[in-house]
Amino acid sequence: MMGVFSELDSTVEAIEELKQRKVGDLTVFSPTPRHELEHAVHPPMSGVRKFTLIGALSGVCFGFWIAIWGSNYWPLVVGGKAISTWLPYVVFGFEVMVMVGALSTVFGMFYLAGIPRLTMTVGYDPRFSRGSYGIFCECAPEQLVEAESILRRHGAVEVRGEK
Amino acid sequence: MATLAHPDDLRRPNIASADIQLPAVTSYEQVDNEILAILKPTKAWFASLMLAIACLGLGAFSWIYQIHQGLGVAGYNPPVMWGVYIITFVFWVGIGHAGTLISAILYLFRAGFRTTIYRAAEAMTVFAVMTAGLFPIIHIGRPWKFFWLIPYPNWRLIWPNFKSPLVWDVFAITTYLTISTTFLFVGLIPDIAVLRDRETNPIRRKILGFLSFGWRNTEREWRHFARAYLFLAAFSTPLVLSVHSVVSFDFAMGIVPGWHTTIFPPYFVAGAIFSGFAMVWTIIIPMRRWFGLRHYVTLNHLDASAKMVLFTSLVVGLAYMIEFFIAWYGGVKYEQDYFWNRVFGQWWWAAWIMLTCNMILPLSLFSQKLRRNPTWLWILSIFINIGMWFERFVIVVPSLSHDVEPWQWSSYMPTWVDYGLLIGSFGWFFMWFLLFVKQLPVMALAEIKEIIPPKMKHTHSHGGH
């Protein structure tokens, strides 16, 4: 069951009511992140940070490793300096950390947000990327009526059922 | 042009940058309509694209000729072994700093005025770094061997010298290019989704759908998106600072008088932000006029960024002064001779162009009138760009031409090949940027929507939060 809203607050109210009535599980659409919706939905903490941490750590390790191993592999003295000089190799540690860390963050986001997604048929409306809010309520057939009524009550511009 | 100022601009002249609002933008639909309207190609656009490509052609020809003949066709005059190419490299890397700074650092600082300019700035960053990245290759004597600077397993069993600042550069620039590109693209995903949903042509729709990774604006997507965006910003912030520090090491690690100084990293970073903002102005101010975006990039936005420019200009100026002080205070004869020669000797003209454009003219920004005068800001931005190019010139050329060995002192005069490649680099940069403005939204739709008041049923809850 899909409801399209044009106002933010009505969307929020609809969500809250649907939640306390425990009608199915909801997917909320909005053209831009609004914390009102976030409050209403009340989701768990995003797990992206784990990816970031792991990526960054492996990055910094690889950065130092390649520099040190590479200099020791064929040891040539330049300017009377030590073969592997830690201080300048911080540059490699840092840069590679940022590179790998950032890329794994993006990967984490994609992974958790479930994109790339190949189809968007079910429960999406182009209006969501424009000005409208949407609630897609996946629920058992017997709850459909209730869900629809809630959505309508809160002033959905359009309510339609989707399979 | 001040006379043409949009009525909305005249409201609330003095304002903390965090509260900058877009009073003239009222609804989400308006945002879509107005920003996406920009994407229609115009004759003027085609003309400027052709111009850019022509410049690029000149650069390409110069490079082909140079590769074939050898670097002798450029104006190098030993001991001035680095010239226009390295100068231009540093110049573009510097330009490339504003974007990430605006989108990342200002994001972390919640500076409101970034919202409408950061997309353009970020694109500018990516293209500037792409431009900069070419110059080390153009500059080396055997460009077909540039990949030897990259550590990769090879049949020679040898690796690059990780102690060389140039190898640090390779890592810094590559990382910066990758990350700023990623940053730009991640920010674009929701907006591409908007394009996709507004697109009628099925093929374009498919392509956009592919590029948007099937973004659906669900609350779940937004949640992770916001998180990832935060972390990216957190990464980019030190990255911005590190990249130009590493670039400055190319000089600071040398023992050449005028190079061998510890002040370079902060000095370079400040300079980079300075020049970056100038380039943002050079691009944004005409855009807001031609694309009718005055109510998105309001005078308050420009005012706020002008304060930023003023600040960085003061930092850079301080750095110049400290260089002179240290040269005198350090008592090293080489340094003293060099700085004298820089400002009052052989290279006085370059040094004074630098000082005028980077230190003296920006002082005008103490005046609010001028801060809120787009015409002046645009003119100033051109001066700053010139000044910053000459800053690099003054760092590279006079130092080398007046090194510790008097017998080898010399001069330097670029040839048409140098100029050709310099012009070519602008052609390359603007070609990409022009293509960008007609393909993708130059302003972050989602984020603008975020700061304008949403439509409400109960009118009491008006205004942003």
Added chain:
Amino acid sequence: MTVDTSVSETGSSAGVKRRDFLKVLGVSGAATAAVGCSSGDVEKLIPYLVSPDQTVPGVSNYYATTCRECAAGCGLIVEVRDGRAIKAEGNPEHPVNRGALCARGQSSLQGLYNPDRYRQPMKREGDALVATTWDDALQILSAKLGEVKSRGQGSRVAFVNQHEQGSFPAFLDGVLAGFGIAPHLSYDAEAPVAVLQANQAAYGAAWPAIDFSAASLIVSFGADFLDGWGLPVPQQLAFAEARGKVEGAPRFIYVGARRSLTGLNADQWIPAKPGSELAIVNAIAGKGSAAAAAEAAGVGVALIDGLVAEVRKARASALLAGGFGQDAGELATAVAELNKARGNVGKTIKPADGYLAFEGVAGHVEMRALAERMNAGEVPMLLVRHANPAYTTAPGVGFAAAMAKVPFKVSFSSVPDETTSLCDLILPDHHGLESWGDAEPVKGRLSLQQPTMDPVFDSRQTADVLLAVAKADPSLASKYGFADYRGYIASRIGGNQNLKNALPTALVSGAAASRTAPARTASRATAKEQSGEYTLLTYLSPTLGDGRGANKPWLQELPDPVTKILWQTVVEMHPETAKRIGVADGELVTVTTAAGSLTAPALVYIGLRPDTLAVALGRGHTAAGRYAEAGENAWQLLDAAEDRAGGAALGATKATLVKADGKKQRIVTTEGSGRQHGRGIAQAIALPALLAGEEGHGHHVFEGQASTEFLPGLRSPTANDAQGEFGVPNSKDKGQYDPEHWSGAAKRRWAMTIDLAKCTGCSACVTACYAENNIPTVGASWQGPVLLPDRTGFGANVTRGREMAWIRLERYWEIDREPKDVVFDPEHPDFDTNFIPMMCQHCGNAPCEPVCPVYATYHAPNGLNVQVYNRCVGTRYCSNNCPYKVRYYNWFGYGDPTRSQYAFPEPLHWQLNPDVTVRQKGIMEKCTFCVQRIKEAEHRVSLEGREMQPDEFTTACAQACPSRAIVFGDAADENWSVAKWAKDRRAYHVFEELNTYTAVVYLKKVNHPAPTASATA
């Protein structure tokens, strides 16, 4: 060692075939291709047809012979690899040059391989010279000679030969006599005939040996004995040896209007007006008053008084008369008398062991007389060999014009020049390195000359040509019992066997065939009435001589030791003069004399009287090859005046000077700033200060900066730092840098010392380096950018500082202001000059190394700062970071035959050293301490299974140095002499405050102030 005759058998066919044959013969080892350059062409491997005895492919043979670049007759050892001469070095056992060799001797190879050489006989058809065969050419020659003989015109035929010592002149006269031709003229435009004549009269020896070591005072009256005047190498050896003694070394005063290289090496300069030297000599001799002399000389009387006093006080002095003034003869006589009076003869001036270089030399006057006869149509036939009178005579003589009046002109020159281009028949002679011959440089010692390689082109030795012609004449055939000139030489020293035995050193006792030079008929020409506020000194270029070296790129690219000008002719003038006519460096000025005028850029030179101008001779050829066209021809300014002995009066011309419509040319020079700016690069110390143990005045200590002390070898911070973390003694074996590594590589520390007290700045080391290391010359007008170049003409690249000399001679004025602001003070005209050879210092802590992104330059365990050409990508960061600025970059494809910038046009590339890579465009290069010689020595040692002996080998620069100032070796091994020199009290490092721990140690120059001055100092 003998010449492999077998190769020449194969080469007896036409030039081209043999060239290809030899080229590919060397391909196995020859480094004629550039780094990384790799065409897909399939290469051929060409074996010998018959392998020559005693030659191993890829291993050098060494042939001893005699240098023919000037009259001195130095001994050469020529290195020959796979049939090609690749390097000329001095013969250590030779009495004249004792192993040293000057720049001109070094570049004899570029005469041998000169791309403009005649490749076969030529004959005139209409206006053009066309190639012909030897048979045809010889037939023509015999016919003409026969004609002349039959008509009885022989006595009127003239043969002009470039003066050379040995038996050939006599042999030549002999052959000529056969045809009734008068004895030939042995012409040398460089010979100071007036001095020769005066010496002969006074000492009984034309060129007595000068023992500088025995002298306490040297006074030169314009005698430029370090600029190529007389016998440059032995004179420089003796002078440097004397000055190298430091304590008890002679003080040196130079009297002359222009401070030549010799003058710059003097402790004091008395800038006497040209022509006033005689007055000064008289003052010393007591025949005139010092005041009068000072008046005439235009200098403060105190200077003259001082000079007089010093000469009179001197224990043993060496007074030398030189100069090319009109009164050179009188001056020389007066000085000789003075030497006698002072009892110097036998002490410092040693007629007993004099040199015979100039026996029977003819002067300018003979050429003038000949020109007059030719003009009068009295000369039916003119034969010229190597001499170039059409260029090296005053325009007043009109030699070229006169030649037009001669019905038939034959040239035996092997390179084209102004004279040869006017001839009707050209029978190219072998180059000296392809010829047989002999010389008698000192009495009783024969220095033999043998071919070092197969003839490069289809040339024939003139002696053999003459022989063939003579034998063709039945009436003469009987006189010659030998097959060829080689046979003649052999017969002179008692047969083939003796010759074979003598050739390894090419030295044998004996005497060259003597001849009686033709009696002079003409009388000297004195200067016409002249006007002009300036006196013009046209001096023989120290690098190009009278112009015979002009088509050798090495010599064109070699900066003049004094002016540092290359590829260009400039008008030298004192800064005051420049101010007076309102010109600065590079602005064109026109010098006009009675004879002609010349327009060239002005150059301020502080070592010149304000009332005097100077222009170097030798450039601006019109028909002497592609390189010789650089610059202007100063001979055209020369008035046909002669000195008492009939030598050209080079220093007597009056001239006017005007600014030429404000046009400007870039000065082609290697000089950046001529002053040290107190940076203590070339340091000097006055003898008293040294003895008192004080610091030299050049030395500067910078507050707050470390000063390091050099201890050579492993005990030094140098080696330890250079070895990175391996340097610490208790390190466990971490590789080749560890002193305990099995290879023992880290036990050596290759280093060099340079004694500035000996170095005269002659620049022979520079050319030696070009020859050894395949360094490209870049000054030719076609070696710049092809498309829209913004600088053109000869030296265009050099004006951008792109010269490639791995070792350069820096010449610093010790003055307190820019040269252009110097004013001339007749009372105190003097200034110090310091020369310093600067090459890669092979730093222990080399700033260039850590910045290279690809390890193209790094520190080798044996202390070398290695440049790996094929690894270099050309970021040029190393050069930026090098404080000594001794790294050079290949801006163009100088090593690529397909490029217009190619530096070794065929067959110049035959000279390329196969042991050294020819560098590709886009890469950095620099002094390698002749690593190829180090390697060669290591190979030799390992082959012979022994340890390396101390001083077993040395670098090219050290080998050539005619001052013996450069010492190379292993500083870590006490037994090498370099280790001893590095501990000298005068030792210092350049820029030691930068903590680079250089491997090159300089020994401070020692100045010898006037006795009085030193007392006050």
Added chain:
Amino acid sequence: MIPGMVAIALVATMLSAYAGSQSAESPAPAGAEETATQKANREAFGKAKPGPWAYSGASGYTNYLGGGIGYSPEQPVKFPHPVHVNALKMNCAFCHNAANQSPDPGLPAVATCMGCHTIVGAGRPEIVKLTEYWNNKQPVPWVRIHKVPEYVHFPHMRHVNAGVTCQTCHGQVNNMPQVFMAQSLNMGWCVQCHVNGYDPAEGVRAAGYEPDSATLALPKKKATYDCATCHY
């Protein structure tokens, strides 16, 4: 945009190839139908151990003679090494007589060939060719197979005198009817021997013999990995 940069880089590389740089060329395609010689070569090649760095036969250099491992050009005179070495038991140094005293191994002078072949095998087609060269006083233009670039200095005598068998680098020429390139001769290949050391026993095996106990006892011979050992 990254593709843009890559494109530029590629352009640069292609231009530079034109500018006289190393251009990797694909090995010359084998002839349509296999001759007996080629067949024999193929088999001999199978026996030859390419060594750990063979893959880098694709490197810029080893291909630049159109060759690389297996490069086997037609020679002006079909000189059969097997006959001379295996059948007639001639030592390599008999003809390549400079190998132990010079950086350059040396090629036999035509006279050396004629020393025997004026009598031996006169009239055989190849010998006739040889004799023609001799009579025309022309050296035989052998096609070069093994070559290190000009910037590499390879002193044969140092290696030969160190006991390195010819076959270690040249493969079993004594079994090659037509000589081909058995090793890549690229830098990695040189270096792994310089650093890890040359095992005399391995060398003997490469030569196709079984090392005796004495050889087996010999230690590995190392060389320095200092760049200036070969590059100057």
